[in-house]
Amino acid sequence: MSWIIARRRRPVAGYAVVLLGLIAVGVVYAAFTTQGSPASASSPAASSRETAVGRQLFVQNCSSCHGLLAQGTNTGPSLIGVGAAAVDFQVSTGRMPLKEIEAQAQRKPPVLNTAQTHAIAAYISSLGGGPAIPGASQVSTQGADTGLGQQLFTSNCAQCHNFVGAGGALTQGKYAPALTASTPTQIYEAMLTGPEAMPVFNDTTITPSEKRDMIAYVTETRSAPNPGGFSLGRVGPVTEGLVGWIGGIGALVLSALWITAKRRVHE
Amino acid sequence: MSSTEGYTGDFPPGGGPDGGEAEASRAPHRVIGTPPPAEQRTLLGTSESDAPPAPPRELPADPDDLAGASRAEKIVAALFILAMLAGFGFIAAYIGLPLGASLDSVLRSNLALGISMGVAFMAMGVGAVIWVRRLMPDVELTEARKPLASPPEDREAFAETFREGAETSQFVKRPILRRSLIAATVPLLLAPLVLLRDLGPLPGTKLRHTVWRKGLRLVISDTGRPIRPADFGSPGGMITVIPEGYQTNDNALVKATAIIIKFEPGELKYPTNLKWTVDNIVAYSKICTHVGCPVALYEQTTHHILCPCHQSTFDATKGATVLFGPANRPLPQLPMGVDSEGYLVALSDFKVPVGPSFWERG
Amino acid sequence: MTSTNEAPAGAAGEGPVEKVLAGTGTFLDDRLHAAKSTRTLLKKVFPDHWTFLLGEIALYSFIILLLTGTFLTLFFKPSMTSLVYHGTYSRLDGVRMSEAYASTLNISFDVRGGLLMRQIHHWAADLFMAAIMAHMIRIFFTGAYRKPRELNWLIGITLFTLGMLEGLFGYSLPDDLLSGAGLRILEGVILGIPIVGTYISFFLFGGQFPGMDIIPRLYIIHVLLIPGLLLALITAHLFLMFHQKHTQMPGKGRTDKNVVGQPLYPYFMAKTGAFFFFVFGVLALLSALAQINPVWLYGPYNPVAMSAGSQPDFYMGMLEGALRIFPNWSWNLWGHTFAWNVLIPALVPLGLLFTGAALWPFLERWITGDQREHHVNDRPRNAATRTAIGIAVITWYGIMWLEGANDVIADHFQISLYTTTEIARYAVVIGPVIAYILTKRICLGLQRKDAATLLHGYETGIIQMRPNGEYVELHAPVPEEERAVLEARTTAPLPLEAGSDDDSGVPDPALRGPVGKLRLALNRVVTESVPLPVGNGHGTNGHGNGHGGNGHGSSVAGEPERAAVTSGEDGKTLLGRDSPEDPGEH
CATH class of the missing domain: 1.10.287 (Helix Hairpins)
Incomplete structure (x- = not known):
């Protein structure tokens, strides 16, 4: 403390304070730009032997909340009829098995591997059908129409997930997650099953081909470079204003301090 | 341009071999080093040779620290x-x-x-x-400030000139002249306002109506496909719909855009008008009643519809009544039925004006 | 150049300066008679302080806006004609959009340097507004708006307002999803205006929103009308600053009767030139490295769509926040709708801010009765009430501003969306009050510290034992330069006294009656300050204190003294501190 007091009248003290301020706001800014890397897609499969394995895994990992027969309990909903796609989405994104009850399950590194996930999915599917895990051809973005994808995404998804899928806030602590790490399969499954607060977009309202267009738009846009420089989180003018004040005004104030600083030649 | 002080020219700083640096630093006003080649370079030196000697220069020629x-x-x-x-x-x-x-x-x-x-x-x-x-x-120079207010005699002289002019012009003395001039300017000032009239049509009742009418199909925005209730069979489903044939008409879409939401049986309650729903599908205007943003942030677990602009929240199960935020009125419900081919159609226009409040809305 | 002789012999060919003087200088002066006035100009003294450059950021940003804006107009098509895009940016291939949006994509992806110019233009607009805000805050806190500069303060507020409009119209032009949403909100707000709202909206948009007219109309306002007004007002702003001479920060030898600094030529010219390069350089680097307004990601305006986290640019954020926090009040009376939930937040906060700012110099002058010219700035601490009001307003503004980004804040800091709004609803009322009280206490505390420093000098950290066993800390005298700063209280507001006499001994009739009583009460609040110790050699600024039986904040050096805060309301000592003996016995 006394060290600071002794130096606070030095000419550098002003710069130091401004610098500290800049660093502090920079840290805040860092919180605004979260990044993730897309995971790789997985391919679906189902067999009768798999169902048995799946049942075993289900009992070990899921039954404490969802019940031994997936019939649902006070803490977890019934999974009969939710379909393999819902299971694959929840487990492959690490949301299930849930660690603790929150406003909303968070994306985490998955606990179970792809084969185990598919086994549970097959078991749940055997209980009451439901949407299946989309196949590789269903989520292939080869030759997709990104223009139509952009329009459908903007009309139906952007109000929650933002214009490029950077995510956004919902009511009561819930949020629409960023789509930065979602695989094409997961995006497809989410539309099909409507996890958590998300509404369902089934294959008759938005056809599989249109879903592929939307997936193509999201995945291509998120991996596209930002021709103007750093993306600033792609969340719109809020971070731009922050950077304008800190980077722009901050840098210019520093240069103004330098231009007008008293000269101390003989010190 | 300023030369009365006598320029000593552009002496290159530290150019010469300056042994007496410390000495120089103590006397910055003195010209040190090699003197400029010719004193007579001073521009006006000859023309002002008989004038009193030039005042000492105000700015030193060189910095203290020449090295x-x-x-x-x-x-x-x-x-x-x-x-x-x-x-x-x-x-x-x-x-x-x-x-x-x-x-x-x-x-x-x-x-x-x-x-x-x-x-x-x-x-x-x-x-x-x-x-x-x-x-x-x-250097640090001090310049005197003169008071901004003019001296009293200047003010009085100005006032006198002003008075004189006012009298000479007869403007003050002849009221008819004055008033007729003022009267002449009034219509000329109004004319530009009148000119603005053709900027746009009068509102009339346009804000009260949308293009929805009986039998007009609801189609999915961007793809233009009509919808059968069975196509929209999964509870928790939501999709943006527009009137068929108006896909590229922005003026129509701005008011007519709607969302349809599918519920589990029994979830829809008063004040939702159940007669206007089909198979637990309800259609609400997508235009926020606050300032008109498209609201479609629908949460299927809580059945909240949230506006991303100012966060007005509506309860989709209860006629889209306001739960939170600055919006005052519920989202209007679109009367909806099915046509002979089984597609969702409007039964009429919205019964109340959609979108933001306006004065004539009532 | 007082000589009329063209090309005096011997002057030519002897160095560049002489050449210019003899050639161009003589040529111009023969025609303009400008030697004397230009010399005065060149010798004009400019005071130096880093905060004096904040306004220059705005000025240079404006010049850069004009330059880059001109470039953009060469390529931008302000048309709402609908087309289907098949251009370079393949992700939007086949999407229906307006010509304005398509030409913006063209500028970004097909015109070399186009994206850079777009980004510099947008960053410069942000910097322009940010610099105006910072400049205005500096002017307010240092009291630089006081007589004789009230007119320039008013011009500044007009510039701020015009800048907001200019920015709003500018970011509406590309017709992307975000700007379309902004216009939609603007339409919603206009519709809420009683009686004439719908008519204004229909005239502005040429019919129903969005129509085909709004972008061409905004374009001409954005590139011609408002820039013209801005240019004229900036010229007037600079001319007034020039004519009245810049204010200066307090310091040794600086009074209201002089200006201390460096001459325009060559010092200020070089410095301000350097600063112009810095502004342009910072903007170019920002635009090279930080992407702004990526309209290709927002997509074209689409009346059925909206993005999460839709925000305006930062200078409109306060308005957005006000719209978010205001309760949903609305009346339906006599067949008409009074949309308070739109009208009040859209008009009242900004109206209060600008009207309040415009009236403040005159209000303060009325309260303090201070008719003097001020050319030495106040240190913010020395005008405790003004500073406290300023911080309260900034807090009030800042809360609404933050609320304008509450969805982004809620999302990234994982706070409930409603909680942020609920907090803001209370904070916008309570926050300014707390800020006012705290700031005032801090300012008075700093004044007290200054008074103590003047009296005792700086603490040296050296402890000395007196013969009687008492320990005292040695104090070093305050250097003359710093003493001058600490004593610079000549500009502190003048307290009015009930029944006080003016110069001719006549009691002031303006202080009687309810208005006069109000003025007196306000005066006590505004002039609250810690008196400087007397006997420090500042005879010119001994403003009266001690009305209503106040304690005197001064005492003879060498005795234990008490620096007291005097409060006009009851004259009681609010805070005090015993000080050790002054070892210096100055």
Whole structure:
């Protein structure tokens, strides 16, 4: 403390304070730009032997909340009829098995591997059908129409997930997650099953081909470079204003301090 | 231009062999080093030779630290050369980095152009600051401020002139002249306002109505496909719909856009008008009743519809009544049925005006 | 150049300066008679302080806006004609959009340097507004708006307002999803205006929103009308500053009767030139490195769509926040709708801010009765009430501003969306009050510290034992330069006294009656300050204190003294501190 007091009248003290301020706001800014890397897609499969394995895994990992027969309990909903796609989405994104009850399950590194996930999915599917895990051809973005994808995404998804899928806030602590790490399969499954607060977009309202267009738009846009420089989180003018004040005004104030600083030649 | 003090010319700082640096620093006003070659260079020296001697110069010719100034000169020159190179770099980047079809080419071009331009200007700026701080001697001058108010005699003289003019012009004395002039300006001032009339049509009742009418199909926005209730069979489903045939009519879409939501049986409650629903599907206007943003942030677990602009929240199960936020009125419900082919159609226009409040809304 | 002799012999060919003087200088002066006035100009003294450059950021940003804006107009098509895009940016291939949006994509992806110019233009607009805000805050806190500069303060507020409009119209032009949403909100707000709202909206948009007219109309306002007004007002702003001479920060030898600094030529010219390069350089680097307004990601305006986290640019954020926090009040009376939930937040906060700012110099002058010219700035601490009001307003503004980004804040800091709004609803009322009280206490505390420093000098950290066993800390005298700063209270507001006499001994009739009583009460609040110790050699600024039986904040050096805060309301000592003996016995 006394060290600071002794130096606070030095000419550098002003710069130091401004610098500290800049660093502090920079840290805040860092919180605004979260990044993730897309995971790789997985391919679906189902067999009768798999169902048995799946049942075993289900009992070990899921039954404490969802019940031994997936019939649902006070803490977890019934999974009969939710379909393999819902299971694959929840487990492959690490949301299930849930660690603790929150406003909303968070994306985490998955606990179970792809084969185990598919086994549970097959078991749940055997209980009451439901949407299946989309196949590789269903989520292939080869030759997709990104223009139509952009329009459908903007009309139906952007109000929650933002214009490029950077995510956004919902009511009561819930949020629409960023789509930065979602695989094409997961995006497809989410539309099909409507996890958590998300509404369902089934294959008759938005056809599989249109879903592929939307997936193509999201995945291509998120991996596209930002021709103007750093993306600033792609969340719109809020971070731009922050950077304008800190980077722009901050840098210019520093240069103004330098231009007008008293000269101390003989010190 | 200013020369009455007698310029001593542009003496190169620290150019000469200056042994007496410390001495010089104590006497910055004295010209040190090699004197300029000719005193007679002083521009007006000859014409004012009989005038009183020129006052001492106000600005010292050289900085205290001449050796430091020489070093600074090199730095400044290096910075200016850097700026020049960066400037050439900008031109080279413009010519050498064409824009292709890929975003990477745009990124490269923008980076190269922006950084070369930025470096050029920053180098100029840094160079200029070092120049003024290290090469120009430090001075502090004091200039007197004159009071801003004019002396009383000037004010009185002005007032007299003003009075004189007012009298001479007869403007004050002749009220008919004055008033008729004022009267003449009134219509001329109103004319520009009148001219603005044709900026747009009168509102009439346009804000009360949308293009929805009996039998008009609801189609999915962007794809234009009509919807059968069975197509929309999964509870928790939501989709943006527009009137068929108006896909490219922005003026119509701005008011007519709606969302349809599918519920589990029994979830829809009063004040939702159940007669206007089909198979637990309900249609609400997508236009927020606050200031008109499209609301479609629908949470299927809580059945909240949230506006992303100002966060008004509506309860979709209860006729889209307001739960939170600045909106005052529920989202209007679109009367909906099915046509002979089983597609969802409007039964009529919205029964109340959609979108933001306006004065005549009532 | 008082000589009329063209090309005096011997002057030519002897160095560049002489050449210019003999050639161009003589040529111009023969025609303009400008030697004397230009010399005065060149010798004009400019005071130096880093905060004096904040306004220059705005000025240079404006010049850069004009330059880059001109470039953009060469390529931008202000048309709402609908087309289907098949251009370079393949992700939007086949999407229906307006010509304005398509030409913006064209500028970004097909015109070399186009993206850079777009980004510099947008960053410069942000910097322009940010610099105006910072400049205005500096002017307010240092009291630089006081007589004789009230007119320039008013011009500044007009510039701020015009800048907001200019920015709003500018970011509406590309017709992307975000700007379309902004216009939609603007339409919603206009519709809420009683009686004439719907008519204004229909005239502005040429019919129903969005129509085909709004972008061409905004374009001409954005590139011609408002820039013209801005240019004229900036010229007037600078001319007034020039004519009245710049204010200066307090310091040794600086009074209201002089200006201390460096001459325009060559010092200020070089410095301000350097600063122009810095502004341009920073903008170019920002635009090279930080992407702004990526309209290709937002997509074209689409009346059925909206993005999460839709925000305006930062200078409109306060308005957005006000719209978010205001309760949903609305009346339906006599067949008409009074949309308070739109009207009040859209008009009242900004109206209060600008009207309040415009009236403040005159209000303060009325309260303090201070008719003097001020050319030495106040240190913010020395005008405790003004500073406290300023911080309260900034807090009030800042809360609404933050609320304008509450969805982004809620999302990234994982706070409930409603909680942020609920907090803001209370904070916008309570926050300014707390800020006012705290700031005032801090300012008075700093004044007290200054008074103590003047009296005792700086603490040296050296402890000395007196013969009687008492320990005292040695104090070093305050250097003359710093003493001048600490004593610079000449500009502190003048307290009015009930029944006080003016110069001719007549009691002030303006202080009687309810208005006069109000003025007196306000005066006590505004002039609250810690008196400087007397006997420090500042005879010119001994403003009266001690009305209503106040304690005197001064005492003879060498005795234990008490620096007291005097409060006009009851004259009681609010805070005090015993000080050790002054070892210096100055």
